[in-house]
Amino acid sequence: MIRKLLYILVALFFGTNLYAQQSGTVKGRITTADGSLAGYVSVQIKGTVYGAITNEDGEYNIKKVPAGDYTIVVSAIGLYPKEKQITVAKGTVVADFSLKENLSQLAMVNISGARKKFKADKVSPSLRLQSPLIEVPQNIRIVTGAVLADQQVFDIVDGVTRNVSGTVRTGHWDAQYANISTRGTSIPAFRNGMNLKTPWGPLADDAATIERIEFIKGPSGFMMANGEPGGIYNIVTKKPTGENRSAVTFAAGGFGLGRAAIDLDGKLSKDGKLLYRLNVAAQAKNSYNKYNYTDKYVIAPVISYEIDSNTKFTLEYTTQHVEALALGTYGFSPKGYGDTDPSFFLGDPSLDPSKLSDHNVTLYFNHRLDNTWKINGQIAYLNYGLKGGSPWPSTIAANGDMRRYLNISEELAINKNAQFSITGDVKTGQVIHRLMGGLDMGLLKTWGDFSSVTHPDLQLDKNATFNIYNPIYGIPTANIPVFDRSKSIRVRSGSNTYATELAYTGAYLQDEARFFDEKLRLTGAVRFTHAVTVGKTNKTQVSDNVFSPRVGLSYSIFKDFSAYTLYDQSFLPTAGQTFEGEPFKPIRGNNIEFGLKKDFFDGKWNATTAVYKITKKNVLTPDPRIGLDAVAPDGTTVKVPTGTNVQLGEQEFKGFELDITGEIFSGLNVILNYAYTDARTTKDLNPDPVANQTGAYVGNSVRHITNGWLSYRLRRPGFFLNGFGLTGGYQLHLDRFSGRSARTANLPDYIRFDAGASYERGKFSLSVLVNNLLDRRLLTQGSYTDLGTKATATSVSYYTYIYDMPRNARVSLTYRFK
Structure with a gap:
């Protein structure tokens, strides 16, 4: 035999x-x-x-x-x-x-x-993968610019995650920052292939600057930078095209939304070698929170120069400025999640607004050596700043009486990155080797001050009590603390845990060997990372040298049908230290997955399914003692401040994913996805048996997620309804777990429907969309603060949560110059 x-x-x-x-x-x-x-x-x-x-x-x-x-x-x-x-x-x-x-x-x-309005066949050059998506041994989902326009998305936190299986938006101050999780793990923010993550930033990218968004499932640090094992999301910004694709858009909507954006795209020289792209947007928006608002503007000029057909330089600058009365839109209750009205506002119109900004400059170099070999280089500088104050509860009583204090909220982060890569093909016999190698370097420095003054209550006038069920606003000026900002943020943060510095250098090499007429593809890669976390003492100065392997296998069963498997590791150096001054260990992770990819009807639509298992070690999680008394390293007893973290032992994430994207038949584009995620803490180093989370579900994870979006456009020249379209979708999240680890699902189900209509004629297009059609009270996240034996008559355990927007409508009018 x-x-x-x-x-x-x-x-x-x-x-x-x-x-x-x-x-x-x-x-x-x-x-x-x-x-x-x-x-x-x-x-x-x-x-x-x-x-x-x-x-x-x-x-x-x-x-x-x-x-x-x-x-x-x-x-x-x-x-x-x-x-x-x-x-x-x-x-x-x-x-x-x-x-x-x-x-x-x-x-x-x-x-x-x-015609491929929703579906993309290749990743952007910033990911440096040369093979089409159907051949890549990894689950990569791309949200195109057409999808963003169809859903009237105005920034990265504006419902983008609905387009990617198993992906949700959660987190602190989530109206300004894109706290996105996939496969149960938080994923960092990349722009054009560079990790620009800072402790709280960068700011949520505005749609005016976004060409597409790429979600890479599983570890991606082998080629891009250090990262999380769950994946990353990569913002691909708009670049000059050499064609006149200029457009202007005006939008208005519920809760005082007003927006204007212009996109200019053209040539600066007759020969087309010098090109430009300029995007400018301004937006004003009130909130479902009483008195709260967010105003912002973004300016993003880009210039590219093509020396010859093989060599090009591109210089890009993006700046965003945001003013918000309050960064967070939190609700609080001693009774349960969603107990208070969405209009509840923790802040006060008497308080100064917070101001945020980031400046991002990137220089790109692209050179084609021949038909297959390319050299790419890019360097980026990000400067992010926050200046304001943040109110928080001191105590909450069972009847809803709340005492509030005011934190100073100030941060400066400078993130510098450089990347160099070379890609190309080499043939040995009947085997084609698709090679990729490169270097990446990064330096992140952060300074912050989130301390509170000795003022436990923002008292109202005439001894009035602030109550969450019947709030009274108008804090007298004399009762508002004045923060001492006479010294710079660098000086003020020098003595606390917010002053951090993290530097790394990585080198990687990947070979995708293509056998049997390129039907079978074996990927082998390795990355070496040298990372240094600079500490204030020798104890907190950490240096790591790590090799991370990667092995993938992809086979084309047919031209449009492939199967793959992948094993990969991740490494993420972690700046900072515990409340007691112990340095954090690097976060380590590994992922193994299997998947199938199938294109239908000449590639018009695609179905991708995957199963995976991720193990993650040294996970950061908020210190459970935040707001409670603890002994500091100097022996004094103080309250553990907001932003303090501890490290768990090990977490495990297992799941199944299905994504369907593309044009099902003429005029009908569809996005459908489902994900099952089982995310649990498998090992907790906490010796306290009460606080130990072994076996508990990971905070903010969701066991079942399914989303759908349908868009139909009538194309019948001569017919009076030619150009008319209908669009709509749903989001369904079941078995949701709160921000702290939980034994059982404890957040209400998230069920949302949206619907709209549009009309295109010539250079004009008009779109109307109603979000949260049924006006359901939806929560994007929640957590529970358990005071335990420290609870008193005036200070009880309480729930914290964030509402999604109530029902609201948007209208957009776009004029294209060509």
Whole structure:
């Protein structure tokens, strides 16, 4: 039996090699005379059924072409056909074309690429993966700009997570920061492939600057930077296209929403080598919280210069400025989650607003060595700042009486990053090696002051009591503490735990070996990371040298159907220390997953499913003693401040994911997803048996999540309803766990429906959308503060939670200049 099996394997092996000797691959790149890349151009081998359409980078790849002499033809609307003679034998033939016409004459050709409104086939260059998504051994979901426009998304926290399986938005001050979790773990914020995460920032990215959002499930640090094992999200910002895609949008909506945005895209030189893109947006919005508001503006200019068809520099600057009366929109209750009205406001109109800003400058360098090899480099600088105050409860009584204190809230974070990479293909025999290697470096420095003054109660006038069920506002000026800001934030934070410094250098190498006519792909990678956490003492100075391996396998069962498996590790150095002054250990994680990917109807829509298991060690979690008395390192007894963390032992995340995205039939685009997530603490180093969380579910995790979004556009030229569209969706979160670890699901189910209509005619489009159609009281997160034996008649344990927006409508009008 074994001998027969060996005969079969040998026959299959030689049969595959014989087939490979009788066929070859034709690939190349098409550019225009002005050096621009020609996307969505037809490439056909004359007299055969073999052909392809170039991608957005002007590249095409035609496989399994029988050996022989052929004529290859390039054609597109607005172009004269161009031909070239080629000879195909074993191996790969490279046939590049340069078209005489400029890019403006190809505008009609790009219409053929617009049919994939919701679905993307490749990641952005910032991820440096060269293979199409269906061949990548990892679950990567892309939220396109068309999806953001269809859902009237104005920033990253505005419902974006509904488009990705198992992904939710939670967290502190979540109206200003994108606290996003996937697969049960919090994931960091990347911009254009660079980790710009700071302790509280960066600010939530505005939709005016976003081209697309890429969610990478599982560890990604091997090629991008140090990261979490659950994944990352990567904001891809808008860059110049060389075409006139300029547009202006005006929007209005419930709770005083007003917004204007302009997107200018064009050329600064006649030859098209110097291009620009400018996005500006301004927005004012009130809140369902009484008196609260958020005003902001964003300015994002980009300039690119193409030295030749192979070399380009791009300089990008983005600045955001936000003013908010209160950063958080929290509700509090001694009775349960969602007990108070959404209009409840913890702050007061007498208090000064908080002001936030970030400035991000990035320089990109891209150079193509030949048809396959590319060199990329980029350096980025982020300066994030917060200045304000934050009210918090001192005590809550059983009848709702609350005493409040005011924290100073101030932070400065400077994040510097640099990345260099080289990618390309090398062929050894019948095996193609798709190689990727590079370096990345980062330096994050933070300073913060979140201390409170000795003033336990923001007293109202005439001995009035602030009550959460019947709040009275208007704190007298004399009762509002004045913070001493005479010294800089660097000086004030020098003696506390908020002054941190983290530096790392990483080097990585990946080989994606492609066998059997590239049907089987074996990925092997390794990353070395040297990280230093700078401490104020030798005890808190930590240096780590870590190797992180990565192994992936992907096989194309058919051209449009692949299976994959992946094992990967992550490493994340962690700045800071415990309340007692002990330095944090690096967060370590590993992930193993299996998945299937299938394209349907010539790639119009895709279904991806995956199962995974993630193990995460040294997890940071809020210190359970926050707000309570504890002995400080100097021997004094003080209250543990907000922002203090401790480290658990180990957590385990297991789950199943299903994502369906694309055009199901003409005019109907769909996003459907479901995820089952089992996230638990499997080992807790806390010696206190009462506080030990072994076996408890991870805070803010959700066991069942399913989302759907449908968008239909009528396309019948001459019909009076041509351009009319309907859109809508649902979000369903079941078995939800609060922000602190829990033994049972303790947050109410999240069930939301949205619906809208739109109309496109010529250069104009008008959209109307109603969110939370049923006006349900929805919570985005919650936690419980247990005072235990320290509870008194005037100070009891209480629940904290954040409401989602009540029912609200949005109307957007867009004019496109071309």
